[in-house]
Amino acid sequence: MKCKYCLQTNIVKNGYVTFEQQYKCRNCNKYFTYTGLDQVDSQEIQHLLSSGVHRYSIARKYGSTHTAINRY
Ligand SMILES: [Zn+2]
Numbered sequence: 803m804k805c806k807y808c809l810q811t812n813i814v815k816n817g818y819v820t821f822e823q824q825y826k827c828r829n830c831n832k833y834f835t836y837t838g839l840d841q842v843d844s845q846e847i848q849h850l851l852s853s854g855v856h857r858y859s860i861a862r863k864y865g866s867t868h869t870a871i872n873r874y
Contacts, residue, residue: 803825803836805825805827805829805830805832805834806832806834806840807827807830807832807834808827808829808830808832810827810829810830812827812828812829813825813826813827813828813829814826814828816833819835820869822835822836822837822867822869822870823835823836837866837867837870838864838865838866838867838870839864839866839870839871842864844874847860847871847874848874851871851874857871857872
């Protein structure tokens, strides 16, 4: 896994925020969460949602959480 900001891999776990694992980058000291959806095309998720696929099903498909899907 890489930092979203500086793309370094020098990161540590920093506990949970709203059911999502939060990480801290030791290189640039920024916090971020990893949802498992970062590599997924958002249009693909929106397409699945508009097709009536349940958020939980989508989350399971991508190894994410339904709270992450709620952003779409
Ligand atoms: Zn960083």
